[in-house]
Amino acid sequence: xxxxxxxxxxxxxxxxxxxxxxxxxxxxxxxxxxxxxxxxxxxxxxxxxxxxxxxxxxxxxxxxxxxxxxxxxxxxxxxxxxxxxxxxxxxxxxxxxxxxxxxxxxxxxxxxxxxxxxxxxxxxxxxxxxxxxxxxxxxxxxxxxxxxxxxxxxxxxxxxxxxxxxxxxxxxxxxxxxxxxxxxxxxxxxxxxxxxxxxxxxxxxxxxxxxxxxxxxxxxxxxxxxxxxxxxxxxxxxxxxxxxxxxxxxxxxxxxxxxxxxxxxxxxxxxxxxxxxxxxxxxxxxxxxxxxxxxxxxxxxxxxxxxxxxxxxxxxxxxxxxxxxxxxxxxxxxxxxxxxxxxxxxxxxxxxxxxxxxxxxxxxxxxxx
Amino acid sequence: xxxxxxxxxxxxxxxxxxxxxxxxxxxxxxxxxxxxxxxxxxxxxxxxxxxxxxxxxxxxxxxxxxxxxxxxxxxxxxxxxxxxxxxxxxxxxxxxxxxxxxxxxxxxxxxxxxxxxxxxxxxxxxxxxxxxxxxxxxxxxxxxxxxxxxxxxxxxxxxxxxxxxxxxxxxxxxxxxxxxxxxxxxxxxxxxxxxxxxxxxxxxxxxxxxxxxxxxxxxxxxxxxxxxxxxxxxxxxxxxxxxxxxxxxxxxxxxxxxxxxxxxxxxxxxxxxxxxxxxxxxxxxxxxxxxxxxxxxxxxxxxxxxxxxxxxxxxxxxxxxxxxxxxxxxxxxxxxxx
Numbered sequence: 001x002x003x004x005x006x007x008x009x010x011x012x013x014x015x016x017x018x019x020x021x022x023x024x025x026x027x028x029x030x031x032x033x034x035x036x037x038x039x040x041x042x043x044x045x046x047x048x049x050x051x052x053x054x055x056x057x058x059x060x061x062x063x064x065x066x067x068x069x070x071x072x073x074x075x076x077x078x079x080x081x082x083x084x085x086x087x088x089x090x091x092x093x094x095x096x097x098x099x100x101x102x103x104x105x106x107x108x109x110x111x112x113x114x115x116x117x118x119x120x121x122x123x124x125x126x127x128x129x130x131x132x133x134x135x136x137x138x139x140x141x142x143x144x145x146x147x148x149x150x151x152x153x154x155x156x157x158x159x160x161x162x163x164x165x166x167x168x169x170x171x172x173x174x175x176x177x178x179x180x181x182x183x184x185x186x187x188x189x190x191x192x193x194x195x196x197x198x199x200x201x202x203x204x205x206x207x208x209x210x211x212x213x214x215x216x217x218x219x220x221x222x223x224x225x226x227x228x229x230x231x232x233x234x235x236x237x238x239x240x241x242x243x244x245x246x247x248x249x250x251x252x253x254x255x256x257x258x259x260x261x262x263x264x265x266x267x268x269x270x271x272x273x274x275x276x277x278x279x280x281x282x283x284x285x286x287x288x289x290x291x292x293x294x295x296x297x298x299x300x301x302x303x304x305x306x307x308x309x310x311x312x313x314x315x316x317x318x319x320x321x322x323x324x325x326x327x328x329x330x331x332x333x334x335x336x337x338x339x340x341x342x343x344x345x346x347x348x349x350x351x352x353x354x355x356x357x358x359x360x361x362x363x364x365x366x367x368x369x
Numbered sequence: 370x371x372x373x374x375x376x377x378x379x380x381x382x383x384x385x386x387x388x389x390x391x392x393x394x395x396x397x398x399x400x401x402x403x404x405x406x407x408x409x410x411x412x413x414x415x416x417x418x419x420x421x422x423x424x425x426x427x428x429x430x431x432x433x434x435x436x437x438x439x440x441x442x443x444x445x446x447x448x449x450x451x452x453x454x455x456x457x458x459x460x461x462x463x464x465x466x467x468x469x470x471x472x473x474x475x476x477x478x479x480x481x482x483x484x485x486x487x488x489x490x491x492x493x494x495x496x497x498x499x500x501x502x503x504x505x506x507x508x509x510x511x512x513x514x515x516x517x518x519x520x521x522x523x524x525x526x527x528x529x530x531x532x533x534x535x536x537x538x539x540x541x542x543x544x545x546x547x548x549x550x551x552x553x554x555x556x557x558x559x560x561x562x563x564x565x566x567x568x569x570x571x572x573x574x575x576x577x578x579x580x581x582x583x584x585x586x587x588x589x590x591x592x593x594x595x596x597x598x599x600x601x602x603x604x605x606x607x608x609x610x611x612x613x614x615x616x617x618x619x620x621x622x623x624x625x626x627x628x629x630x631x632x633x634x635x636x637x638x639x640x641x642x643x644x645x646x647x648x649x650x651x652x653x654x655x656x657x658x659x660x661x662x663x664x665x666x667x668x669x670x671x672x673x674x675x676x677x678x679x680x681x682x683x684x685x686x687x688x689x690x691x692x693x694x695x696x697x698x699x700x701x702x703x704x705x706x707x
Contacts (some may be wrong), residue, residue: 045616064701071557072528098602180644183645184645211410211584212625212629213584216629216639216641217639228514240558240632241631242630244636246630265636276451282559284562284591285633286591286631287614
């Protein structure tokens with residue numbers, strides 16, 4: 001247990017031995033180690049168990065963005081809630097600076113919150129309608145930072161609201177949430193998170209409720225703050241294209257499991273897992289100008305993946321065009337398919353022959369060297 | 370098919386009111402998909418609902434005309450704005466149907482899918498009971514939902530299925546025009562794609578026209594034949610999807626095109642649009658986009674916002690309200706020609 005030894009960074013890839021591309025940016029801060037979260041469906045003793053999150057491991061590094069991509073119900077928000085200490089883990093560990101966190105005490109939870117803050121999806125719901133912007137920012141400044149004295153609190157509030165580019169500060173501080181646009185509200189939500197001076201920011205779909213033209217600005221703001229404050233950011237989204245632009249590493253989740261991870265650019269340009277390929281193929285492509293919609297490239301979205309604990313085999317197999325007997329019988333482990341990439345699929349040789357052959361060549365070169 | 374001319378809609382409020390839609394001309398031809406793009410508050414939904422007379426006070430239509438020409442109405446077309454309540458009832462759904470925004474909540478939670486579909490059929494067609502039921506079942510076939518779902522309540526369906534039920538319901542009495550207001554915004558990309566290709570397929574098969582409203586221009590570029598871009602209650606550019614993509618003319622359109630990250634091709638420099646939309650409570654002089662526009666000159670404050678063919682041509686198929694910035698073929702930054 002020696003703090004941030006280099007071996008620890010290696011391990012942050014979970015059981016797979018890959019080095020996260022986010023590790024290039026800075027030191028490991030927050031680590032998810034084999035997170036599992038089960039929900040029992042109903043109260044009876046024999047009720048079915050939903051494995052909302054199973055065996056999810058990754059690391060968040062200073063100054064780096066890690067994106068968690070997946071469809072609704074894939075468990076990505078549950079991962080954020082587990083990391084934020086808002087849900088109890090079924091098993092696994094959350095480590096901050098290498099120390100396992102036990103957040104069952106109020107005091108421990110509050111001190112953890114100083115380091116790890118969250119921005120929620122819906123800025124219309126996450127701000128209290130009966131309080132002004134000032135109130136929302138004053139609470140973390142007083143409670144988390146422990147700033148005392150009216151003048152000191154005021155300086156801190158003004159500083160943090162200017163940081164999210166709401167100017168003039170005094171004018172915004174006096175406003176109520178309903179007087180602000182969606183983009184402005186989300187900026188207030190970000191300011192509230194920053195007011196605690198966190199080192200980790202968990203952003204759960206921070207722009208999905210905003211207009212397309214506003215999204216980019218809020219993302220650019222988050223990116224600027226990441227740089228200035230050397231923040232470790234977890235960016236949760238269903239928009240894989242924004243992950244390409246914004247994140248160092250992208251993790252793709254399906255039915256509670258990470259099915260593929262790797263450097264964002266590589267992963268989006270040469271997806272290996274059939275589900276990632278489906279996600280990429282489904283994103284709107286303005287350059288195609290209707291050709292794909294009209295020729296009707298049919299994707300099978302008929303059946304949602306099941307995360308029921310009783311389900312055997314690969315959870316994507318019901319929708320996967322390549323699924324065979326083995327896929328339906330045995331769940332594939334997440335294995336390295338390159339120095340920085342991993343995927344969980346039995347049929348990678350068929351699904352992504354080019355990625356796999358590159359990997360083999362690199363492997364051979366390593367052996368020779 | 371549908372011709373909107375000089376339509377203006379105001380929300381009455383203290384002072385001069387909110388000018389939500391101002392002097393909009395837009396037409397929809399048979400079998401066409403027209404996309405209406407713009408950010409929240411740009412007036413795109415107000416325009417569509419106004420054209421169907423679905424707005425209630427304090428919204429008031431202050432000027433304009435909406436002519437509907439369908440196969441089942443008199444040859445000269447009907448003026449929607451002059452219709453009586455009874456005439457409107459005959460027009461709506463039978464001729465013009467709407468798929469509302471947040472379809473998740475537009476279904477009645479305490480009625481089975483079958484009853485909701487049969488309700489629509491009863492209200493507009495007066496079929497015998499068993500025929501109405503059969504029609505409801507065949508509507509589900511149409512959108513690819515198993516027939517046994519007729520007995521389901523909305524909460525028993527997934528989001529994508531509910532959206533499909535909404536589309537089936539809009540198509541229940543074979544309308545000529547379907548207005549879709551952000552039908553896929555709340556859905557995942559994979560489901561969204563499936564529903565869009567289904568919409569295109571149904572359109573080809575049944576031959577209705579679509580007015581598709583969304584804030585996501587990247588979606589429209591793939592889906593629509595023509596695209597109208599709306600800003601602060603006015604149309605700023607109308608063009609075919611291909612023209613709009615390759616030769617955007619209005620600076621706002623360019624900003625929108627530069628706002629979404631693309632998944633394919635090289636990584637582009639994303640610019641976005643700085644600032645926020647204008648306050649429509651105060652009257653606007655000249656172009657409403659001036660405060661956010663990189664090309665703005667003092668002349669922009671006096672500009673006439675009429676749509677005119679771009680680049681000095683007389684091609685009415687590509688019009689823009691900005692007389693100063695002309696589209697450049699490369700699609701990069703445009704030059705200002707004074």
